[in-house]
Amino acid sequence: MHDTDVPLIEARALSAGYGSRPVVRDLELEVRPGEVVALLGPNGAGKTTTLRALSGGLLPMHGEAHWLGEPSRAPLHRRARQGLAYVGERAVFTRLDTADNLRVGRVTTEQALELFPELAKRLRTGAGMLSGGEQQMLSLARALCRAPRMLLADELSLGLAPLVVDRLLRAVREAADRGMGALLVEQHVRKVLDIADRVYVLHRGRVTMTGTPAELRADLDAIESSYLAEKTIHATD
Numbered sequence: 001m002h003d004t005d006v007p008l009i010e011a012r013a014l015s016a017g018y019g020s021r022p023v024v025r026d027l028e029l030e031v032r033p034g035e036v037v038a039l040l041g042p043n044g045a046g047k048t049t050t051l052r053a054l055s056g057g058l059l060p061m062h063g064e065a066h067w068l069g070e071p072s073r074a075p076l077h078r079r080a081r082q083g084l085a086y087v088g089e090r091a092v093f094t095r096l097d098t099a100d101n102l103r104v105g106r107v108t109t110e111q112a113l114e115l116f117p118e119l120a121k122r123l124r125t126g127a128g129m130l131s132g133g134e135q136q137m138l139s140l141a142r143a144l145c146r147a148p149r150m151l152l153a154d155e156l157s158l159g160l161a162p163l164v165v166d167r168l169l170r171a172v173r174e175a176a177d178r179g180m181g182a183l184l185v186e187q188h189v190r191k192v193l194d195i196a197d198r199v200y201v202l203h204r205g206r207v208t209m210t211g212t213p214a215e216l217r218a219d220l221d222a223i224e225s226s227y228l229a230e231k232t233i234h235a236t237d
């Protein structure tokens with residue numbers, strides 16, 4: 001069992017943004033060990049800004065971002081040493097091959113291939129030559145094989161084929177079942193609802209809905225039509 005009493009990450013009345021302009025306001029959000037939490041919302045709602053503020057990449061303007069139960073202003077690299085992993089879109093070194101990307105990430109090829117055997121044929125391929133899905137498997141292998149306490153992932157599956165999306169999300173779910181917490185910004189709404197424990201919907205910088213996937217499914221059409229772009233709806237069908 002995991003110690004689920006203490007959230008790994010929390011936003012408490014958190015406002016954050018750029019210059020003097022807050023982009024997200026009064027956020028109340030938390031992720032506990034073993035939980036997969038989805039952060040949904042339309043383009044420009046402030047999802048990436050939320051991840052940055054929770055990772056130490058952006059300091060709060062008001063309120064607090066907690067890490068491991070304490071208010072923290074520590075930068076991402078320090079939190080990374082304490083078990084925070086942040087995966088953005090295509091977070092690979094394109095000039096290095098797959099094996100060297102793993103080595104730089106201090107992950108053995110054995111660990112990575114256990115997670116994603118698909119990469120076996122690609123170890124000596126330059127990461128810039130991998131498909132989008134393979135690049136994201138590599139990014140996720142680098143993050144998950146170091147057994148982080150908490151994963152923040154921004155659009156892990158942007159533009160990828162449905163089967164690859166399933167594959168990536170399943171790997172996150174399995175890591176959470178072993179105790180990791182995960183906060184996922186995802187465009188594949190229906191797919192992420194299949195693996196998430198809880199969901200927050202962000203609209204114009206504020207949380208407008210929160211609940212379990214079962215609770216939100218009844219409102220899914222409303223969420224999609226009022227918050228999400230048409231292309232998102234059809235991409236997940």
Ligand SMILES: Nc1ncnc2c1ncn2[C@@H]1O[C@H](COP(=O)(O)OP(=O)(O)OP(=O)(O)O)[C@@H](O)[C@H]1O
Pocket residue numbers: 018023041042043044045046047048049050
């Ligand atoms: N570095 C920055 N400097 C100034 N404004 C920014 C910066 N990054 C983002 N913004 C602004 O903050 C707002 C929210 O952006 P953010 O990327 O957090 O939204 P998002 O929900 O992740 O959107 P998307 O789904 O399109 O990635 C947008 O209006 C954007 O223009």
